[in-house]
Amino acid sequence: MAMNHREQEYRRMAARSKYQRLYTHLCGLAAREWRTTFSEIESIIGFELPASARLHRPWWSNQTGGNGHSQALSWSASGWETAEVNMDTETLLLRRKTTKTVRRPSLDEAWPVHSAGAWPEGLSLSREDIYEEGT
Numbered sequence: 596m597a598m599n600h601r602e603q604e605y606r607r608m609a610a611r612s613k614y615q616r617l618y619t620h621l622c623g624l625a626a627r628e629w630r631t632t633f634s635e636i637e638s639i640i641g642f643e644l645p646a647s648a649r650l651h652r653p654w655w656s657n658q659t660g661g662n663g664h665s666q667a668l669s670w671s672a673s674g675w676e677t678a679e680v681n682m683d684t685e686t687l688l689l690r691r692k693t694t695k696t697v698r699r700p701s702l703d704e705a706w707p708v709h710s711a712g713a714w715p716e717g718l719s720l721s722r723e724d725i726y727e728e729g730t
Contacts, residue, residue, distance in 0.1 A: 605672045614669035616640045621673035621689070628678070633685040655680045655687060
């Protein structure tokens with residue numbers, strides 16, 4: 596699936612941000628999930644996380660559309676989202692974002708078949724009856 600202009604721009608922003616090393620790391624992972632620690636993230640990015648990362652759960656929130664903080668952009672633009680964050684143990688689970696697929700209804704769902712019931716007794720649709728042939 597081709598990326599639109601906005602998604603390409605978010606990736607460029609993430610690749611130039613303070614958290615670009617995290618972005619690059621996540622882009623290189625082949626797994627569907629990555630369980631990690633705050634300390635491991637610090638070793639990847641090369642600096643300490645701000646105090647708010649350890650004090651406020653919203654720091655780890657997923658954000659859509661590139662609106663928000665550079666740390667969220669780093670995982671979002673690389674195709675990941677935070678799935679579990681444990682502030683007490685300073686651990687988190689990042690999971691690859693799933694693409695939302697739109698399920699198309701089948702023809703029978705869109706236009707359900709309704710029975711008209713049984714033919715009334717004595718009703719005939721023979722050619723002779725319709726065109727009164729042969730009389």
